[in-house]
Amino acid sequence: MTPDRITPPEIQPMPLLHMPPAIVTETPSGATVYRYSGGDAPATRISISIEGGLAGIATPEIGALLAPLWIEGTRDMDAETIADFIDYRGAWINTDMGIRTMNLTVNALNHNFDEILPVLSGIVSAPTFPDDRLRQVALRTAAAVGVERSTTAWNASAALRSMVYGDGHPLRRETDADLLCDVTSQQLHDVYFSHLHPANIKAFISGRLTDATLGEVTAMLNSIPATGTPEKVTVPEFRPSASRRTHITMPNAQQSAVRMGLLLPGRENPDFVAIRLLVLALGGYFGSRLMLNVREDKGYTYGINAVTIGYPHQAYMSISAEADAAYVEPLIAETISEMERMKDESSYTADEIDRLRRLSLSGLAAMLDTPFTIMDHHRSSVLAGAPSDYFARQQEAIYNLSAESLAELARRYFDTSALFIATAGV
Structure with a gap:
């Protein structure tokens, strides 16, 4: 029987995933x-x-x-x-x-x-x-x-x-x-x-x-000796600077670097998992809003990304890009504009929500590939101080993704007036 190479296979929904306990x-x-x-x-x-x-x-x-x-x-x-x-x-x-x-x-x-x-x-x-x-x-x-x-x-x-x-x-x-x-x-x-x-x-x-x-x-x-004393190292509370903008002058730089940060709730906050998905939508993958706008449409940079850096009680979003010095301010302006646009539920398309959901679920599924990836999840959760049901929380947040929920989160946590902005270059 000749295989059908014209009709694409039907895409099946991801089944409910279960993380085996350690x-x-x-x-x-x-x-x-x-x-x-x-x-x-x-x-x-x-x-x-x-x-x-x-x-x-x-x-x-x-x-x-x-x-x-x-x-x-x-x-x-x-x-x-x-x-x-x-x-x-x-x-x-x-x-x-x-x-x-x-x-x-x-x-x-x-x-x-x-x-x-x-x-x-x-x-x-x-x-x-x-x-x-x-x-x-x-x-x-x-x-x-x-x-x-x-x-x-x-x-x-x-x-x-x-x-x-x-x-x-x-x-x-x-x-x-x-x-x-x-x-x-x-x-x-x-x-x-x-x-x-x-x-x-x-x-x-x-x-x-x-x-x-x-x-x-x-x-x-x-057999390990007890030469020290029992302790639990914690990450101290942030003491953020009153200054929101700084520039490091580097006269011989060929291009400039832009870093932007925004304080967010930590892993213990019930919104944390959903906030991570919001940051993913902003700049966490190749089809993200910042990549499509700042890279593909405007051509200001070869790459721009946003990640969430989380601790139990506090977290922050970090946005990174490199650009020609002439594009630094437009890049910053477009980033802020995109964050503001995410507060409007009408700016989201069904395709964007579907991409986010499939990307996030495939990431969870990859954690179940081998006993080593399963333990990697447990290890990273334990060392990061994540809740014991963190995997289930992620899956629930992914299935509950909607334009309305993302816009509500953006309105609550994307305070662009509170952005920290650091640049380095000429």
């Missing part, structure tokens, strides 16, 4: 374990998050160096031995410094996970932050920071963060390249171990889990 337990030592078992691949991922992060670390320079140095040596293994051991077994290891936590992730095949776990235990319990590696990483990071700070994008973004977070806020601090090389191994050691305590640890385990694997992980977590 099983939550606590080890005898006090560490919290989130686990989800599933899938056919004989693989396991474990992520360990320790309270600390950018909001709890003494300086941004220590924060910039602690994560990459974390896996550069332990009491029993040097950096090269660790790297060779992990690579030979087809595993993968990564570290990062989050807002509230220091994070270590290992992906491994099940048949050699028991061999890798002792190495992971050493990295968590006895990292050494060796001097020779520290010098290399500090120089490399300082060079990268120096290059980044020379860009209009970085300067405009830093200026916006300064206005939104305000003086003294830990998340408005910027890494100083000149201070990176002053950080010592002892400082990294002291900061890390001041946070290390089983009660400060959350472990997220996913894959095709076995009882043996879970037992080994529990034993490993129970």
Whole structure:
């Protein structure tokens, strides 16, 4: 039978989605374990998050160096031995410094996970932050920071963060390249171990889990020493600047950067999920209003986007674009105009609402692809302080999308007179 290549297949509505829950337990030592078992691949991922992060670390320079140095040596293994051991077994290891936590992730095949776990235990319990590696990483990071700070994008973004977070806020601090090389191994050691305590640890385990694997992980977590004290790092309240507009002059810039910010309610607010959809409609995907207007119609920029940066009690929208200096003010004016236009329900089309709904639902569906993406959702929700029913809230908000609801949200939260605007360029 010849396939029909002319008639497009009928588009079916997305079925109701369900996020499988993670099983939550606590080890005898006090560490919290989130686990989800599933899938056919004989693989396991474990992520360990320790309270600390950018909001709890003494300086941004220590924060910039602690994560990459974390896996550069332990009491029993040097950096090269660790790297060779992990690579030979087809595993993968990564570290990062989050807002509230220091994070270590290992992906491994099940048949050699028991061999890798002792190495992971050493990295968590006895990292050494060796001097020779520290010098290399500090120089490399300082060079990268120096290059980044020379860009209009970085300067405009830093200026916006300064206005939104305000003086003294830990998340408005910027890494100083000149201070990176002053950080010592002892400082990294002291900061890390001041946070290390089983009660400060959350472990997220996913894959095709076995009882043996879970037992080994529990034993490993129970062996972690309590060198610090139990704590819960929180993001302080914003102290926004009274100034709403700033410009950083960069005479040799080829083009200018524009950053715009607007304070919004945090994740605990019942409107937060719907507000995220409003921001998505404004500038969160290629067919968004800002892309169609500012990029496609006006040609002011190659790209413009809007995202929601959320914390439990507060959030803000960040709009980013680069443009020729001559287009900066028109770009800002069109952005404000589009935000105002969204307050009118007649400005929405059925096609726009349908695009938003399909895009958002497909994003939720993608979270259900594998046990790893399912745990990614639970991990990000836990670390971000999102409500336990966050997935269901998102789905409900998506199904309730309408021109009237979006316009009402825009009228309530899109106060364009309260925008923070930072530009950098000539």
